[in-house]
Amino acid sequence: MNTVIRKIGNSEGVILPKDLLQSLNLKAGDSVVVSQDKDGIVLRKAGDKFEEQMAAAREIMDRYKVALQKLAE
Template sequence: MNTTIRKIGNSEGVILPKEVLDRLNIKAGDQLSIIETAKGFTLEPVDDSFERQMKAAREVMDKYKVALQKLAK
């Protein structure tokens, strides 16, 4: 499968075919990780589960800040 580098505003980019988006289970707005390999580059969806878990943990810690401080003593 081939694609072309195109001018997008002041940048340049690659348009990914719908088949590739479907195969990676990604859509517009999702983040990709670019990994350099010996043969070129690979694209992988960013796993944001850790970030979501940390956000939830921070919300709980903020909500129960006083109780957690008392438990820490």
């Protein structure tokens, strides 16, 4: 599935097709967590705080992987 980044007011965003939103049980107004991994962008429905905290921890661990490896030695 391809989509385009569009100008929305003073921001930019991606329009997600209705079929995709329905299959993921998402609707307008739902909160999502956006993170980045080695393959690209990950978009998840915001659930409990634990999942959000784990996503943030993974992002930090990926960003500082080398430093964390050196500290572990």
